[in-house]
Amino acid sequence: MIDLFYMQELPVAVMGLGKSGLATARALRDSGAEVRVWDDNPASRATAEAEGFAVVDLATADLSDLTTIVWSPGIPHTHPRPHPVAERARALGIELVCDVELLGRAERECAFIGITGTNGKSTTTTLVGHIMASAGRRIAVGGNLGTPVLTFDPIGSDGTCILEMSSYQLELTHSITFDVAVLLNITPDHLARHGGMEGYIAAKRLVFHRQTWPRTAVIGVDDEPCRRIFADLAAAADQRSWPISARGPVAGGVYAADGWLVDDTEGAAERVAELSRFPSLLGAHNWQNAAAAFAACKAAGVPTPAIVAAMESFPGLAHRQQLVGTLKGVRFVNDSKATNADATEKALATFDPIYWILGGQAKDTGLDGLEGYMGRIRHAFLIGEAEEQFAAWLDARGVAYTRCGTLDVATAKAAGLALAEGLEGVCVLLSPACASWDQFANFEKRGDAFAAYVAGIIGAHDATNGSAG
Numbered sequence: 001m002i003d004l005f006y007m008q009e010l011p012v013a014v015m016g017l018g019k020s021g022l023a024t025a026r027a028l029r030d031s032g033a034e035v036r037v038w039d040d041n042p043a044s045r046a047t048a049e050a051e052g053f054a055v056v057d058l059a060t061a062d063l064s065d066l067t068t069i070v071w072s073p074g075i076p077h078t079h080p081r082p083h084p085v086a087e088r089a090r091a092l093g094i095e096l097v098c099d100v101e102l103l104g105r106a107e108r109e110c111a112f113i114g115i116t117g118t119n120g121k122s123t124t125t126t127l128v129g130h131i132m133a134s135a136g137r138r139i140a141v142g143g144n145l146g147t148p149v150l151t152f153d154p155i156g157s158d159g160t161c162i163l164e165m166s167s168y169q170l171e172l173t174h175s176i177t178f179d180v181a182v183l184l185n186i187t188p189d190h191l192a193r194h195g196g197m198e199g200y201i202a203a204k205r206l207v208f209h210r211q212t213w214p215r216t217a218v219i220g221v222d223d224e225p226c227r228r229i230f231a232d233l234a235a236a237a238d239q240r241s242w243p244i245s246a247r248g249p250v251a252g253g254v255y256a257a258d259g260w261l262v263d264d265t266e267g268a269a270e271r272v273a274e275l276s277r278f279p280s281l282l283g284a285h286n287w288q289n290a291a292a293a294f295a296a297c298k299a300a301g302v303p304t305p306a307i308v309a310a311m312e313s314f315p316g317l318a319h320r321q322q323l324v325g326t327l328k329g330v331r332f333v334n335d336s337k338a339t340n341a342d343a344t345e346k347a348l349a350t351f352d353p354i355y356w357i358l359g360g361q362a363k364d365t366g367l368d369g370l371e372g373y374m375g376r377i378r379h380a381f382l383i384g385e386a387e388e389q390f391a392a393w394l395d396a397r398g399v400a401y402t403r404c405g406t407l408d409v410a411t412a413k414a415a416g417l418a419l420a421e422g423l424e425g426v427c428v429l430l431s432p433a434c435a436s437w438d439q440f441a442n443f444e445k446r447g448d449a450f451a452a453y454v455a456g457i458i459g460a461h462d463a464t465n466g467s468a469g
Contacts, residue, residue, distance in 0.1 A: 001030060002150045006105060009033070010034065010035070014037045014099070015037075020099050022051075026150075038059075069094055077172075079194055079195040094381070105270060111161070112161050116166070118184075123320060133365075137300075140161050144165060154182065180216045181218065184292055217240070219245075221245055222288065256290070259274055273286060282350045287349075317406070319444060327424070332454040334451055354374040356379070357410045357429065358390060362389055374399050381402050381410035381414045382394075382403050
């Protein structure tokens, strides 16, 4: 756990008691701080109270002795309407920070790599961590990715913190200047929380806050907001700025072109690896992730051969186009994280032909936006509450489907048909375009169940073949 030595004997409050909030409270207590905690959820308060924390309603309590409230980034503190505790804190001159800020104040000697973007940041953060670890670097990986940063072991001057940073966290982190800062992309998201698109862009741009040479900014230039940011940083020349792209050449950067990952950061346009060598980084969106990770690790001093070797062994991110098995040329891919049509679109753009398992609790937009990919669907297998709604949608587009009800039935039927038809390059794809809550506690449980069903199918096939031999 990170030693927050500078908070010893000081009063501090924690607002929001989710996974990171509780981890923060524990780190503060272990560091000798006087900790008060609050969450609007009674169950969360009860959990904290059971651990012995002083539960204090920050909306009514005396806050006059506080200088700091550690704020859960998920709780609005500005837009669309600030939480009453945030308003009280600001009126009293109390700073609001998140746990990443506390990490930055404690670990002043280590290197920091920050990764943000609307899409792809978890994959890129995990990939950068995998490359750095494979290269023998001492690292800690976490942040918005899920691992609370204050649970890290002490890092020190020979280590690197690799942090996935949400726009919410960036607004509440002031002390860290990232040695390598990565901005993948910006598309409309969380606009209410930032007062509109320009507020969202401004929050993402904070990842480059106070960067100076020899620090490096790595910026995707495949969307207009990021192109503007890159142009601004390149013109100011305060830090080294490398563009990245999944769509073709960008001078002075790293990009995907003609099936290759190309490094032009030194003006040589060197082909460093065929993208097909990275089986867990399929599709254009993952090419951007690969380009970003390559650039970030090169900026951190990892040699090119080591980066490429690590990318080849990257297992992928669980539940995000994760290859969970192959049988007689049929790939089984777990994309359970795709809980809406926008997320599913990336998987449908990656594979062809597809035996598609979909359904669950549908979002308001349903399958809208996926019409252009229906030519890739060999057969669809429907599950969950959305079964009838999606059947009507597929009917209207002439796509063959089977109502399966549950995931085990759908997996068995999809595998059976894919194996029977014996087409080349096929994929049984779980990409539900739906929430999981009608049948599973979360998308992780759904993906784990799919992987288990696939393992059973492959195991039964191997046992049969073994007995026949």
